Amino acid sequence: MLLKIDxxxxxxxxxxxxxxxxxxxxxxALETGxxxxxxxxxxxxxxxxxxxxxxxxxxxxxQGYLFSRPGSYNIVLRRQKEVSYNPDxxxxxxxxxxxxxxxxxxxxxxxxxxxxxxxxxxxxxxxxSLASLNLDPRLYPLQDFRRVVYQVLxxxxxxxxxxxxxxxxxxxxxxxxQRLRLHGISVSxxxxxxxxxxxxxxxxxxxxLCKANDRVVIEAPTxxxxxxxxxxxxxxxVPVPMKPNGMDLRILExxxxxxxxxxxxxxxxxxxxxxxxxxxxxxxRLLNLCLKHRVPLVEDGFEEEMKYFGRVPLPIKSIDxxxxxxxxxxFSKALFPGLRMGWITADKExxxxxxxxxxxxxxxxxxxxxxxxxxxxxxxxxxxxxxxxHRIFRKRMQIALAAIEEWLPRTVFWTKPMGxxxxxxxxxxxxxxxxxxxxxxxxxxxxxPGTYYFPHQRSSEYFRLCIAQLDxxxxxxxxxxxxxxxxxxxxxxxxxxxN
Amino acid sequence: MLLKIDxxxxxxxxxxxxxxxxxxxxxxALETGxxxxxxxxxxxxxxxxxxxxxxxxxxxxxQGYLFSRPGSYNIVLRRQKEVSYNPDxxxxxxxxxxxxxxxxxxxxxxxxxxxxxxxxxxxxxxxxSLASLNLDPRLYPLQDFRRVVYQVLxxxxxxxxxxxxxxxxxxxxxxxxQRLRLHGISVSxxxxxxxxxxxxxxxxxxxxLCKANDRVVIEAPTxxxxxxxxxxxxxxxVPVPMKPNGMDLRILExxxxxxxxxxxxxxxxxxxxxxxxxxxxxxxRLLNLCLKHRVPLVEDGFEEEMKYFGRVPLPIKSIDxxxxxxxxxxFSKALFPGLRMGWITADKExxxxxxxxxxxxxxxxxxxxxxxxxxxxxxxxxxxxxxxxHRIFRKRMQIALAAIEEWLPRTVFWTKPMGxxxxxxxxxxxxxxxxxxxxxxxxxxxxxPGTYYFPHQRSSEYFRLCIAQLDxxxxxxxxxxxxxxxxxxxxxxxxxxxN
Numbered sequence: 001m002l003l004k005i006d007x008x009x010x011x012x013x014x015x016x017x018x019x020x021x022x023x024x025x026x027x028x029a030l031e032t033g034x035x036x037x038x039x040x041x042x043x044x045x046x047x048x049x050x051x052x053x054x055x056x057x058x059x060x061x062x063q064g065y066l067f068s069r070p071g072s073y074n075i076v077l078r079r080q081k082e083v084s085y086n087p088d089x090x091x092x093x094x095x096x097x098x099x100x101x102x103x104x105x106x107x108x109x110x111x112x113x114x115x116x117x118x119x120x121x122x123x124x125x126x127x128x129s130l131a132s133l134n135l136d137p138r139l140y141p142l143q144d145f146r147r148v149v150y151q152v153l154x155x156x157x158x159x160x161x162x163x164x165x166x167x168x169x170x171x172x173x174x175x176x177x178q179r180l181r182l183h184g185i186s187v188s189x190x191x192x193x194x195x196x197x198x199x200x201x202x203x204x205x206x207x208x209l210c211k212a213n214d215r216v217v218i219e220a221p222t223x224x225x226x227x228x229x230x231x232x233x234x235x236x237x238v239p240v241p242m243k244p245n246g247m248d249l250r251i252l253e254x255x256x257x258x259x260x261x262x263x264x265x266x267x268x269x270x271x272x273x274x275x276x277x278x279x280x281x282x283x284x285r286l287l288n289l290c291l292k293h294r295v296p297l298v299e300d301g302f303e304e305e306m307k308y309f310g311r312v313p314l315p316i317k318s319i320d321x322x323x324x325x326x327x328x329x330x331f332s333k334a335l336f337p338g339l340r341m342g343w344i345t346a347d348k349e350x351x352x353x354x355x356x357x358x359x360x361x362x363x364x365x366x367x368x369x370x371x372x373x374x375x376x377x378x379x380x381x382x383x384x385x386x387x388x389x390h391r392i393f394r395k396r397m398q399i400a401l402a403a404i405e406e407w408l409p410r411t412v413f414w415t416k417p418m419g420x421x422x423x424x425x426x427x428x429x430x431x432x433x434x435x436x437x438x439x440x441x442x443x444x445x446x447x448x449p450g451t452y453y454f455p456h457q458r459s460s461e462y463f464r465l466c467i468a469q470l471d472x473x474x475x476x477x478x479x480x481x482x483x484x485x486x487x488x489x490x491x492x493x494x495x496x497x498x499n
Numbered sequence: 500m501l502l503k504i505d506x507x508x509x510x511x512x513x514x515x516x517x518x519x520x521x522x523x524x525x526x527x528a529l530e531t532g533x534x535x536x537x538x539x540x541x542x543x544x545x546x547x548x549x550x551x552x553x554x555x556x557x558x559x560x561x562q563g564y565l566f567s568r569p570g571s572y573n574i575v576l577r578r579q580k581e582v583s584y585n586p587d588x589x590x591x592x593x594x595x596x597x598x599x600x601x602x603x604x605x606x607x608x609x610x611x612x613x614x615x616x617x618x619x620x621x622x623x624x625x626x627x628s629l630a631s632l633n634l635d636p637r638l639y640p641l642q643d644f645r646r647v648v649y650q651v652l653x654x655x656x657x658x659x660x661x662x663x664x665x666x667x668x669x670x671x672x673x674x675x676x677q678r679l680r681l682h683g684i685s686v687s688x689x690x691x692x693x694x695x696x697x698x699x700x701x702x703x704x705x706x707x708l709c710k711a712n713d714r715v716v717i718e719a720p721t722x723x724x725x726x727x728x729x730x731x732x733x734x735x736x737v738p739v740p741m742k743p744n745g746m747d748l749r750i751l752e753x754x755x756x757x758x759x760x761x762x763x764x765x766x767x768x769x770x771x772x773x774x775x776x777x778x779x780x781x782x783x784r785l786l787n788l789c790l791k792h793r794v795p796l797v798e799d800g801f802e803e804e805m806k807y808f809g810r811v812p813l814p815i816k817s818i819d820x821x822x823x824x825x826x827x828x829x830f831s832k833a834l835f836p837g838l839r840m841g842w843i844t845a846d847k848e849x850x851x852x853x854x855x856x857x858x859x860x861x862x863x864x865x866x867x868x869x870x871x872x873x874x875x876x877x878x879x880x881x882x883x884x885x886x887x888x889h890r891i892f893r894k895r896m897q898i899a900l901a902a903i904e905e906w907l908p909r910t911v912f913w914t915k916p917m918g919x920x921x922x923x924x925x926x927x928x929x930x931x932x933x934x935x936x937x938x939x940x941x942x943x944x945x946x947x948p949g950t951y952y953f954p955h956q957r958s959s960e961y962f963r964l965c966i967a968q969l970d971x972x973x974x975x976x977x978x979x980x981x982x983x984x985x986x987x988x989x990x991x992x993x994x995x996x997x998n
Contacts, residue, residue, distance in 0.1 A: 055809070062810040064779025080783055080818040085685035091822035091846040093795055098761070099852060100710040107855045137657035145660075146652045153645045158636035161644075161837040186584035196695060200861040207731075211599040212711070229859040232706075262597070280563020284579055296592055310554070311561040319579040323590035338660040338866030347590040353598060356606045360728040362699040366865045367837035 001030065001037065005046060013048055017056040018063075025065055026081050035073035036066065106232045115224040115452035118437035123446055128478035130465045131448040133272070133421060135337060138471075139389065144381040145336070145372075152372050164367030166359045167351070168194025168343070172374040176329070176343055179377070183304055184318030185327065185345065193351050194365050195358065198302055198330040198342035202226060202265075204354050204361075205298055205326055205344065206233045209262045217255060217264040219247045221424075221453030221462065223272045223300065226265065235262070237455045242271065244415075246278030249285050256293045263296040263326070269312055270303045270420025273453045273464035277418045280313040287316050290324055296350075298326045303333045303420040308390035308397070312418055323347035331373065333421075333468075334389055335382065339369040393421070393467070400467050400475050407483025411490040414465075421468040428490050430459040443485040445478050500529065500536065504545060512547055516555040517562075524564055525580050534572035535565065605731045614723040614951040617936035622945055627977035629964045630947040632771070632920060634836060637970075638888065643880040644835070644871075651871050663866030665858045666850070667693025667842070671873040675828070675842055678876070682803055683817030684826065684844065692850050693864050694857065697801055697829040697841035701725060701764075703853050703860075704797055704825055704843070705732045708761045716754060716763040718746045720923075720952030720961065722771045722799065725764065734761070736954045741770065743914075745777030748784050755792040762795040762825070768811055769802045769919025772952045772963035776917045779812040786815050789823055795849075797825045802832045802919040807889035807896070811917055822846035830872065832920075832967075833888055834881065838868040892920070892966070899966050899974050906982025910989040913964075920967040927989050929958040942984040944977050 003020040005013060024030040037045070039053040046053075057074055060066040066074040083089075096104060112119050116131040123129070152160055167173065173189035180187060195201040210216065212234040218226065220239030230237055238255055241248045247266060255261070266286065268278045278286075290297040299316050317327040323346070330342035344354060376382055400423065404414055413426045425447075431439070433449035440446055450462030465482075467475050502519040504512060523529040536544070538552040545552075556573055559565040565573040582588075595603060611618050615630040622628070651659055666672065672688035679686060694700040709715065711733040717725065719738030729736055737754055739746045746765060754760070765785065767777045777785075789796040798815050816826040822845070829841035843853060875881055899922065903913055913924045924946075930938070932948035939945055949961030964981070966974050 058810050062779065062812050064783070064812060077780075079779060080786075080820070082683045082813065082817045083685060083820045085687065087687065087689070087847070089820070089822055091848065092790060092793060093823050093846070093849070095846070095849050095852055098795060099707055100713075102710075103707040103852060103856060106859065107852045110859070111851065111855050134662055137661050140657060140660055142652065142656045142660075145656070146649070149648060149652060150645070153641065153648060157641045157644070158639060161639055161641075161835040162636050163633055163831075163836045184581045186582060188584065188586065190586070196861045196865070199859070203860045208598055208602040211601075214599075225859060225862070232856065232859055280561065280578060281576075284563070287579075291591060294591060296597060311557050313561050313563055314581065318581045321579070321582045321588070323588055324592050332662075336660040336867075337662045338863075340861065340863065340865050347592070347594065348586070349590065350592070350594050352610065353594055353602060353606045356610050357602060357731065360605065360609070360698070360724060360731055361702045362695045362839065363724070364837075364839065366695070366839050366868060368835075368868065369865060 003046060005048075014052045014056040014059070017046070017053065018059055021056070021060060022063075022065060025076055030076045032076055032078040034076045036076065038073065102232050102234055106228060109231075110228045113224075113228060113452070115448050118434075118441065118446055120434055121437055121441055123441060126444055127441065128445050128474055128481065129469065130467075130478050130482065131446050132469045133333075133466050134469055135333060135335075136469045136471070139392065140336060141381060141385045141388075144384070145376060148376045148379060148381065149372055152368075152375055156371055160368045160371040162367065164364040164370060166355050166364055168192070168365060169367065169370035169374060171378070172370050173343075175374055175377050177345070180317075180327075180329070180345065183301075184314035186318075187345050191345050191348050191351055193344045193355055193358070194370060195342045195344060196362070196365050197332055197337075197340040198300065198328045199225060199229070200340075201328045201330075201342045201344045202298070202300075203229055203233075204358055205263070205328075206230065206235060207357050207361075208350075208354050209296065210235045214262040215259060217252065217261050218455070219266060219271070220455070221273050221450065222265065223267060224448075224452040227452075227455055239455055242274055242276060244276065246271070246276060246282045247286065249282065249289065252286070253289060256289060256295065261295055263298050264290060265298045265300065266316075267300045267302065268316060269301065270306060270417055270422065272302065273422055273448065273450070273462075274424040275415045275417030275420060275422045276424075277312055283313055283316045284319065287319060287325070291322055294324070296324050296326055298328065300328045302328070302330050304329060305334050305386055306389070306393065306421070307419045308394040309418050317345070323350075326350060335385060339373065340366070341369060341373055396467050396470070396472060396475055399472050400465070400479060403476050403479035407480050409483065409487045409490060409492060411492060412486055421466050423465040423467075425463050425465060427461045427463070427486065430461045432459045435459075436463060439489055440482065440485050443481045445481040445485065447482065502545060504547075513551045513554040513558070516545075516552065517558055520555070520559055521562075521564060524575055529575045531575055531577040533575045535575065537572065601731050601733055605727060608730075609727045612723075612727060612951070614947050617933075617940065617945055619933055620936055620940055622940060625943055626940065627944050627973055627980065628968065629966075629977050629981060630945050631968045632832075632965045633968055634832060634834075635968045635970070638891065639835060640880060640884045640887075643883070644875060647875045647878060647880065648871055651867075651874055655870055659867045659870040661866065663863040663869060665854050665863055667691070667864060668866065668869035668873060670877070671869050672842075674873055674876050676844070679816075679826075679828070679844065682800075683813035685817075686844050690844050690847050690850055692843045692854055692857070693869060694841045694843060695861070695864050696831055696836075696839040697799065697827045698724060698728070699839075700827045700829075700841045700843045701797070701799075702728055702732075703857055704762070704827075705729065705734060706856050706860075707849075707853050708795065709734045713761040714758060716751065716760050717954070718765060718770070719954070720772050720949065721764065722766060723947075723951040726951075726954055738954055741773055741775060743775065745770070745775060745781045746785065748781065748788065751785070752788060755788060755794065760794055762797050763789060764797045764799065765815075766799045766801065767815060768800065769805060769916055769921065771801065772921055772947065772949070772961075773923040774914045774916030774919060774921045775923075776811055782812055782815045783818065786818060786824070790821055793823070795823050795825055797827065799827045801827070801829050803828060804833050804885055805888070805892065805920070806918045807893040808917050816844070822849075825849060834884060838872065839865070840868060840872055895966050895969070895971055895974055898971050899964070899978060902975050902978035902982075906979050908982065908986045908989060908991060910991060911985055920965050922964040922966075924962050924964060926960050926962070926985065929960045931958045934958075935962060938988055939981065939984050942980045944980040944984065946981065
C-alpha cells in the first residue's frame with residue numbers, strides 16, 4: 001500500500017492519509033474486502049504517531065470506506081464515490097412533473113417576468129431608465145445609519161442577533177403604531193405584525209384568506225408583482241378598472257352583488273402604476289361597499305410617507321370603525337429596501353392569525369434589521385430623512401411634469417400624481433412589451449410596459465414612468481429622449497395639427 | 500366660527516387651523532353645507548398669512564372635510580370621523596370564517612405550539628432550560644462582527660442597502676458552494692439559493708413540490724416546526740420511525756412501494772430531536788431507495804458545521820450523482836440566528852423553480868445581512884468562530900453525557916450524539932406535555948416534550964435535552980436537577996434494583 005504523504009504540507013497528516021486511502025480505493029488499488037494494515041504497522045511504516053492513523057481510520061469508517069469489528073483489521077468497503085462537479089449533469093427527477101401545477105405555472109410564465117428591465121435587450125449604462133421604482137441609493141442616509149448600527153451593535157448586539165419574536169420587535173411595532181397616528185390611523189403595537197417587505201405581507205394575507213379558486217378583486221392596472229403572487233396561490237383575479245379617481249366603484253358594486261370575493265386589494269395613494277390618488281369620498285364609498293358585503297379590504301399604503309405635495313386624503317384605515325381594513329406598510333419606498341421591512345396592521349385577531357402562518361413559514365423576520373430600524377426611527381433620523389426626501393422629490397416631480405408637458409407629443413396622455421414616483425402614460429396604439437422597449441431603446445431610454453400591470457395582456461397602450469432613481473438632470477434628459485421617441489412613433493396627423 | 504390657534508406652539512399654524520376646523524365639524528358647530536369664510540377674510544380675522552389659510556383649506560378638501568368649486572366658497576361636507584383607538588372594538592369580519600381551512604387549523608391548533616417553553620407555566624430565571632435549541636448568545640463573535648459591519652457600511656453601503664437579487668448575493672452563494680466542498684458536496688454558486696433561514700427554505704420546497712393532499716415522508720420523530728408547516732401546506736405526513744441508525748429503511752421501502760410521495764425529509768446528522776447520526780451505508784441505501792422510486796430527497800444539514808467529534812459521514816448530497824437531493828443549510832445553529840440566513844442547494848433547474856416561487860413570496864432576502872455574512876466568512880471569522888465552537892461544545896457535550904451517566908436513573912434511556920446539541924431521552928411512561936413540565940418545574944428544570952416531534956401525539960415517553968444555550972456549570976446543574984426529578988418520578992422497582 002503506497003501512501004504519498006508530505007509532512008511539510010499545511011494539511012494535517014491524518015487528513016492526507018484519509019485522502020490517500022480514498023484515492024487508492026477509488027482507483028481500485030485497494031479492493032473491497034481487502035484488510036488494511038493495523039494502525040501500529042502503518043504508523044511505523046509512515047513514521048507517524050499511531051494516534052494519527054487511528055484518527056484517519058475512524059474517519060474513514062464514518063465515511064463508509066472501512067469496516068471493522070472490535071479487535072480485527074479494517075476491511076475496505078465498496079461505497080459510492082463522492083460526486084465531482086459537473087454543471088451539465090442532468091437530474092433523474094423531471095422537476096417539471098414533480099412540481100405542483102402552480103409551481104409549474106409560475107416557472108413557465110413568470111421566470112422572465114421583468115417589469116423594470118427589457119426582457120430581451122441589454123441596455124448599456126448610457127440608457128436612462130424611467131422604469132425602475134427602486135429608490136435612488138445616492139439618497140440613503142448612510143452616515144446616520146452607520147452611527148445607529150454602531151450603537152446597536154455596541155449596546156444590544158446579543159439581543160439583536162438572536163431570534164426575534166414572531167410578531168416582530170416590540171419597540172418597532174410601537175413606533176410604527178405611533179407613526180401611523182400621524183396618518184390618522186389609531187392602533188397599538190399589538191395590532192402590528194412585521195413582515196419581510198410588503199410583498200411577504202401580501203403573500204401572508206393571501207395565504208390566510210384564500211383557498212383554491214377563491215376570488216380577489218384587484219384594480220386594473222395594479223402592482224405588477226401581485227399578479228403572479230395571486231396566481232401562484234390559486235386565486236382567481238377579478239379586475240376592476242381604474243378611473244381617474246380610483247377603482248370604478250359602480251363596477252365593483254356589480255361584482256360584489258354577483259360573486260363572493262375573499263378580499264379587495266387597493267392602492268389608494270400614488271397608485272402603482274397609475275400614480276392616481278383617490279379622493280376621500282371615493283374612499284368612504286369603497287369602505288361602505290366592503291362593509292355592506294362584509295369583505296375585507298386590503299389597503300396597500302406602500303408610499304404613505306411620500307406625500308410631498310400635501311393635499312392627500314387620509315388612509316381608508318383611518319375611518320375603519322368596523323376593523324375590516326388590513327393595512328400594509330413598508331419602509332422600502334423611502335429607505336433601505338435591502339432590509340426588507342414591511343408591516344401589516346389590522347384587527348388584533350386577524351394579526352394573530354397571520355402571525356401563526358408567518359411563524360411556520362419563516363419563524364421570525366430578521367431581528368438585527370428590526371432593532372436597527374427602530375433606533376434609526378426613534379433617534380429622529382427617519383423624520384429627518386423624510387423631510388429631505390419630500391424636498392427632493394417635490395422638486396423632481398415638478399421637473400418631471402414640466403418636462404413631460406414640454407416634450408411629450410399631444411398624441412399621448414398622462415396622469416399628474418399628487419406624490420410618490422410614478423406617472424402613467426397612454427399612447428394612441430397598443431404595443432407588446434418587446435416592441436415598446438425595442439422602439440425606445442435606440443433613443444437611449446426605457447420605460448415599464450403597461451402589459452405587466454394587467455392580469456392577461458400581451459400588448460398595451462400604457463406604460464409607466466418612474467422618477468425614483470433619477471436626479472433632476474437625468475429626469476429632464478430621460479423625458480426629452482422619450483419625447484423624441486414618441487414624437488417619431490406617434491406623430492400628430494395633419495388634421496390634428498390644424499386643431 | 501371660533502378657531503383657537505396659538506402662535507407660540509411648535510405646531511405649524513396651518514395644521515392648527517386644520518385640527519380646529521375638523522373639531523368644529525365633528526362637534527357639529529359647523530354643519531354640512533355650511534360655507535366657510537373666504538381665505539382672505541379668515542386670514543385677516545386670525546391675523547395670519549392668506550397662504551396659510553389656503554394651505555389648510557386645500558388639506559381639508561383632500562381629507563374630505565370641505566368641498567369647493569373654483570371661484571366659490573368652501574362648503575362643509577359630511578364625512579366619517581377618524582376612528583380613535585379602542586382595543587376592544589370588534590371586527591365586522593368573522594376571521595374564523597374568512598380564513599382558509601388551513602389557516603383556520605394553523606391558528607386553532609398551533610397558536611400556542613411551544614416546543615421549547617412550557618405552554619401553561621412561567622418558569623422564573625432560576626429555572627435551567629434544557630429545552631432551547633437557540634445558540635447561547637454569549638458565544639456570538641460580536642467584536643469580529645462589528646468590525647465587518649463597519650467595513651461593509653463604509654465601502655458597500657449603497658449596494659448592501661438596495662434590493663438584492665432573487666437568488667441571493669452572488670459572492671455569498673459562491674462562498675457557500677466552496678464551503679460545502681469541505682463536506683464533500685461539489686456545487687457552484689449557481690446551484691445555491693439564499694433563503695430566510697431553513698424554515699423558509701423548507702416552506703419553499705413544499706410550495707414547489709406539493710399540491711393538496713400530496714404525501715411527504717418524515718422521520719418520526721422529526722423537527723417540530725416542520726409538522727405545522729406541512730399541515731398548513733395541505734400535505735399528508737407519512738411518518739417512518741427512527742431507529743438507532745436513522746430512519747427505518749425497511750418501513751420506508753414498503754411505504755414507497757405502496758404509495759406515491761412528493762419527497763422524503765431527512766436529517767442525517769445530529770437529528771433533531773434524537774441526536775442520531777446515520778451511518779454512511781444507511782445514507783447510501785436511503786439514496787438508492789429514492790433513486791429507485793424517483794423521489795426527491797430533502798436533506799436537512801442544519802448542523803453540518805457542528806461535527807466537533809469528527810467521525811461523521813459526509814452528507815447524502817455528496818454522493819448524489821443523479822441530482823435528486825435538495826440539500827438545506829443554515830447559519831443559524833452556529834452563528835447569529837437573528838439574521839435568518841439559510842440556503843438550498845440542488846439541481847440547477849430545481850433551484851430556478853424554487854427561486855421563481857421565492858421571488859413572488861418576498862421579492863428578495865435581506866441584502867445587507869447577506870453582504871455582511873459574506874465578508875464575515877470571507878475574512879476568516881466564520882472559520883475562527885467554528886473552531887472555537889467545536890472546542891467549546893466538544894467539552895460541553897462530554898460534560899453533558901458524563902452528567903447524564905452520573906445522574907439519570909437506570910429507568911431511562913438516552914442517545915449519545917456524535918455532535919450538535921440534542922440528546923433524546925426515553926422514560927418508562929408516557930406523559931402529556933403539561934404533566935411532564937409540571938413535574939419537572941418544581942426541580943428547577945424544563946425540557947422539550949416529545950409530543951412536539953411526532954405528528955399526532957398527546958403524550959410521549961420521550962423528551963429532548965439541549966445544551967445549545969448552557970455553559971458547563973449550567974449543564975451539570977440542569978442535568979443534576981433533571982436526575983433528581985426523574986429518580987423521584989420513575990424510581991427503580993425493587994426487583995430491578997436486584998439486577
